[in-house]
Ligand SMILES: *[C@@H]1O[C@H](CO)[C@@H](O)[C@H](O)[C@H]1NC(C)=O
Ligand SMILES: *[C@@H]1O[C@H](CO)[C@@H](O)[C@H](O)[C@H]1NC(C)=O
Ligand SMILES: *[C@@H]1O[C@H](CO)[C@@H](O)[C@H](O)[C@H]1NC(C)=O
Ligand SMILES: *[C@@H]1O[C@H](CO)[C@@H](O)[C@H](O)[C@H]1NC(C)=O
Ligand SMILES: *[C@@H]1O[C@H](CO)[C@@H](O)[C@H](O)[C@H]1NC(C)=O
Ligand SMILES: *[C@@H]1O[C@H](CO)[C@@H](O)[C@H](O)[C@H]1NC(C)=O
């Protein structure tokens with residue numbers, strides 16, 4: 001179904017083993033070259049120009065052993081500014097490699113290169129990488145697989161026969177750069193055309209009656225498979241089922257969980273799940289289905305897309321003499337029907353709520369204990385609002401005179417302006433003082449309205465009185481070692497979406513979730529301080545809240561944002577700045593020698609603002 005016309009580029013994957021040195025824990029160096037380029041792909045009878053890495057969708061898998069060093073040379077042959085974010089990799093003392101444009105680095109311009117170097121330490125399981133560029137991450141993403149240092153026999157679960165990345169995505173029949181601009185400037189609200197498993201649309205889709213290819217997983221009866229599931233989609237949380245089979249969830253966001261046996265998974269954008277599947281059903285063919293959920297009316301209804309692949313048993317019993325080549329007449333080819341599972345209703349968000357609430361950590365004693373003392377409490381309301389296109393006052397209530405924005409505590413994040421000399425992290429590192437000029441994320445919503453009152457969903461006079469908001473580059477600073485408790489509160493402002501909140505550079509203990517408005521007086525009693533799951537992306541339920549704790553012990557400037565791309569493009573984001581600690585090994589080292597500058601190539605005038613040549617004051621990064 002798909003025509004590939006990408007120039008034959010060879011992606012080098014080199015694994016060099018370091019000779020034993022004084023370094024006690026030196027791992028291997030895993031080296032990749034990522035060529036970001038465009039190619040034509042055809043699905044649903046339509047050819048689209050898509051931006052991908054090494055001609056692959058999903059992109060290359062990075063496989064490491066815990067303790068390894070990853071080196072990725074990114075060569076940008078696309079017309080876009082690109083950065084690559086290593087989603088969930090903690091980047092301890094290495095914020096420079098976090099890959100957020102204008103927060104941690106200048107973007108890699110067209111025809112430019114940049115090399116990311118980072119260690120993967122203290123994490124095992126599945127993470128992923130993606131472009132941190134608005135909707136372009138929809139086609140620029142791939143898996144990161146981290147195996148234990150002492151080999152797969154040290155998995156805290158039975159060693160699987162095979163491991164299979166399952167990347168959920170979407171197929172877009174429009175220019176993703178245009179879709180980002182449409183949502184940012186409230187000109188349109190675009191939708192994908194299909195959902196995908198490992199880039200394949202599956203047989204629910206066709207071009208003039210010819211079915212799209214689907215993902216096929218061949219299994220042998222009795223064997224165990226480890227699915228490494230990543231939700232790389234821009235828009236939806238997905239439910240996943242395989243007819244006739246159960247999953248045992250063993251990890252989430254590269255942290256082991258107590259084995260949870262279930263016939264249904266829920267994975268929100270940005271999240272990963274590792275789940276074992278035992279091929280213990282009657283030999284045959286079974287659909288693996290991924291279906292999205294969205295809030296019911298009165299929320300605005302988007303078209304949603306289900307995708308499916310097939311799990312098929314290959315070890316047919318040939319003892320009665322049947323030949324065994326592919327397509328040979330075994331029982332499978334005689335019976336082509338495929339068993340389909342029942343999926344939750346697309347408006348069933350409670351099944352997701354219960355799923356997320358069931359996860360607990362596997363080894364509470366092996367990881368850091370949940371900090372009992374809390375130094376700073378934040379309550380962050382997640383909602384929508386609007387600013388006037390012109391002037392200070394305008395008609396509200398979804399009028400033509402406003403831009404619709406997404407907010408954290410009633411401020412919508414705006415990237416430091418393009419006129420800034422460099423990324424925020426440099427301003428922080430060189431202590432230019434410009435961070436002091438940025439807006440601070442308030443610790444609480446400025447107004448404590450009834451956040452989850454569903455009557456706020458349809459636009460009307462009550463919402464009009466709440467919708468005015470403002471835009472700024474919002475920053476919240478933490479002293480090194482601060483224990484931070486954040487309660488994320490979803491709201492009903494114009495919509496009742498859940499919000500998958502992702503924190504860079506740190507994992508979060510997920511202490512509790514609830515429906516309605518968070519109430520400290522009663523909800524603290526619900527906290528799991530014994531074995532809470534540890535995640536980098538936490539789903540804040542529809543019309544509800546989640547309480548998390550993290551230790552701000554990784555110096556740098558870390559993006560914290562909703563992983564629904566439309567919410568992120570509309571500004572549901574902030575930057576947590578973690579100060580240096582008292583010692584060298586708690587302080588951010590200098591940027592790598594070949595760190596990109598923003599304007600050197602095309603704009604020599606801007607060089608005078610290059611803080612690495614002047615180390616003097618830089619202009620307010622909010623620009624304007
Ligand atoms: C994609 O296809 C269009 C026309 O179908 C062609 O003009 C263009 O060169 C192709 N682009 C690439 C990168 O192959
Ligand atoms: C980028 O990398 C490619 C391939 O390694 C190399 O040929 C090219 O010279 C590099 N370009 C820049 C601007 O460094
Ligand atoms: C990675 O780990 C090695 C060995 O501990 C260390 O020398 C190096 O500085 C680390 N690199 C980064 C980017 O953190
Ligand atoms: C092809 O797709 C169209 C649109 O989704 C659908 O209406 C039609 O039934 C499909 N045809 C086949 C043969 O699957
Ligand atoms: C294969 O078929 C033989 C003979 O019919 C039977 O004895 C055996 O149990 C079957 N094995 C499996 C794995 O089904
Ligand atoms: C084909 O397989 C399906 C699912 O296993 C089963 O329900 C159906 O009865 C089978 N049909 C035949 C003709 O064996």
Ligand SMILES: *[C@@H]1O[C@H](CO)[C@@H](O)[C@H](O)[C@H]1NC(C)=O
Pocket residue numbers: 450452453454455
């Ligand atoms: C918030 O609104 C909901 C739904 O109308 C209502 O049940 C609840 O009592 C309200 N809460 C408060 C604190 O007013």
Ligand SMILES: *[C@@H]1O[C@H](CO)[C@@H](O)[C@H](O)[C@H]1NC(C)=O
Pocket residue numbers: 410445446447466467468469470
């Ligand atoms: C949000 O901020 C705007 C602009 O600063 C202000 O006018 C409005 O009252 C605030 N709304 C709420 C609900 O806090």
Ligand SMILES: *[C@@H]1O[C@H](CO)[C@@H](O)[C@H](O)[C@H]1NC(C)=O
Pocket residue numbers: 583584585586
């Ligand atoms: C950091 O350095 C201090 C001494 O400055 C030492 O006591 C501590 O063990 C070091 N920590 C790590 C994680 O290396």
Ligand SMILES: *[C@@H]1O[C@H](CO)[C@@H](O)[C@H](O)[C@H]1NC(C)=O
Pocket residue numbers: 079080081106107109418598599
């Ligand atoms: C890329 O980023 C540079 C700043 O580094 C900016 O001047 C330029 O307009 C951007 N280009 C695109 C295509 O976004």
Ligand SMILES: [Cu+2]
Pocket residue numbers: 382497498499500562563564567568572
């Ligand atoms: Cu959101």
